[in-house]
Amino acid sequence: MSGFQRFLQNMGQGFLEKVAAFGRGSLFIWSILAAIPSALFRFDLLLKQIYVTGVLSLPIILMAGLFVGMVLSLQGYNILVEFNAEEAVGSMTALSLLRELGPVVGGLLFAGRAGSALTAEIGLMRSTEQISALEMMAVDPLKFIYAPRFLAVIIVLPLLVLIFNALGVFGGYLVSVSWLGVDSGAFWSQMSSQVDWQEDVLNGVIKSVAFGVLIAVIALFQGVNAIPSSEGVSNATTRTVVHASLGILGLDFILTSIMFN
Amino acid sequence: MKKQTKIEIWVGAFVLMSLMALAYLAFQVSNFSGWKDRPTYEVSALFDNIGGLKERAPLKLSGVVIGRITAIEIDPISFKARVHMKIDQAFNQLPVDSSVSILTSGLLGDQYVGLEPGGDEEVLQQGSEIEMTQSAMVLEELIGQFLVKFSESD
Structure with missing residues (x-):
């Protein structure tokens, strides 16, 4: 009987911990949201974070966008050429980039590049008691540390995804028109007749904003909740990447089923 | 050059680049210029x-x-x-x-x-x-x- 009791106790404990973590997370999000207006007044802090998360992520996004577009059109060409429909490779590349691959791959790369850095930075700030020092000086870490980072991630990810998409389409153009000899007129005209500005381009942007919110919340929350030791910070960084990546993939399915159904 | 100025220039270039990407996606890739404005x-x-x-x-x-x-x-x-x-x-x-x-x-x-x-x-x-x-x-x-x-x- 005691074994069963222990099982029940473990289960109850685990459940209560999850509920408590969920509550802490919600309170944390709420307090960040409340601090956003004052973050807008410290424009220099926001710019610094946009630089750190956005501009420094550009190389990886540029390379990835180009190569994803090139590979997509190469694979698409190999299949479409069997049906004599190789002109459709342009619209296929553009649609898959704009609807899915741009926001998702961009978000995954961004979570690995910038989300993990955010968690590590905030975790280390806490473990070296910089945040407590700020509080001692009556500087609100919510306004000074968290809100600018939160806002920067949400602003930066859609911009990065737009650049990723544009370069992906350009990569597809390079491979299919310059290399494989698809007619360039048919390539562009098929693309622009198939791709809808609102349905495809804007929905992709909305997706990337949602992923930005997800990454920002997870990265900041893991940083704040990290156990203040070197092991704790490293675990929190790992958790940020894993949770954000899985969250992006799951949320993508939900958003796709709402948007394209 | 001051560090803050450098950051501002880079962020400006970044935003400009993404706006260009948006324009490219709107006018070249999708049908944005299509039937929206014409009577x-x-x-x-x-x-x-x-x-x-x-x-x-x-x-x-x-x-x-x-x-x-x-x-x-x-x-x-x-x-x-x-x-x-x-x-x-x-x-x-x-x-x-x-x-x-x-x-x-x-x-x-x-x-x-x-x-x-x-x-x-x-x-x-x-x-x-x-x-x-x-x-x-x-x-x-x-x-x-x-x-x-x-x-x-x-």
Whole structure:
């Protein structure tokens, strides 16, 4: 009987911990949201974070966008050429980039590049008691540390995804028109007749904003909740990447089923 | 150069780059410059069977896109499919006895509406109805007719 009791106790404990973590997370999000207006007044802090998360992520996004577009059109060409429909490779590349691959791959790369850095930075700030020092000086870490980072991630990810998409389409153009000899007129005209500005381009942007919110919340929350030791910070960084990546993939399915159904 | 200035320049370049990407996606990749701003007028037509016609399919005159399908619904009186289409105001000289038919682009392509101009003096206006229509070719019906003919000739 005691074994069963222990099982029940473990289960109850685990459940209560999850509920408590969920509550802490919600309170944390709420307090960040409340601090956003004052973050807008410290424009220099926001710019610094946009630089750190956005501009420094550009190389990886540029390379990835180009190569994803090139590979997509190469694979698409190999299949479409069997049906004599190789002109459709342009619209296929553009649609898959704009609807899915741009926001998702961009978000995954961004979570690995910038989300993990955010968690590590905030975790280390806490473990070296910089945040407590700020509080001692009556500087609100919510306004000074968290809100600018939160806002920067949400602003930066859609911009990065737009650049990723544009370069992906350009990569597809390079491979299919310059290399494989698809007619360039048919390539562009098929693309622009198939791709809808609102349905495809804007929905992709909305997706990337949602992923930005997800990454920002997870990265900041893991940083704040990290156990203040070197092991704790490293675990929190790992958790940020894993949770954000899985969250992006799951949320993508939900958003796709709402948007394209 | 001051560090803050450098950051500002980089962020400015980044934002400019993404705006250029957005413009590229809007004008080169998608149909943003399409039918949004041009004035249009709406006409409708009754079809027996629209086959696989979808909303937003193009309306073509001699192969040139002159409008789009805006809505497809069932006419409550005749139980036929009523197809509403928007035509660009630049093509406001189409005779009222023009006929429309549902065609397919290529063997496996999407379906679109093709417009064949008539010879009447009056022209199509906002709200007018195109009377002469030809339904989509449904492959199953064609095969059915063929089989009937085939068995009759035996």
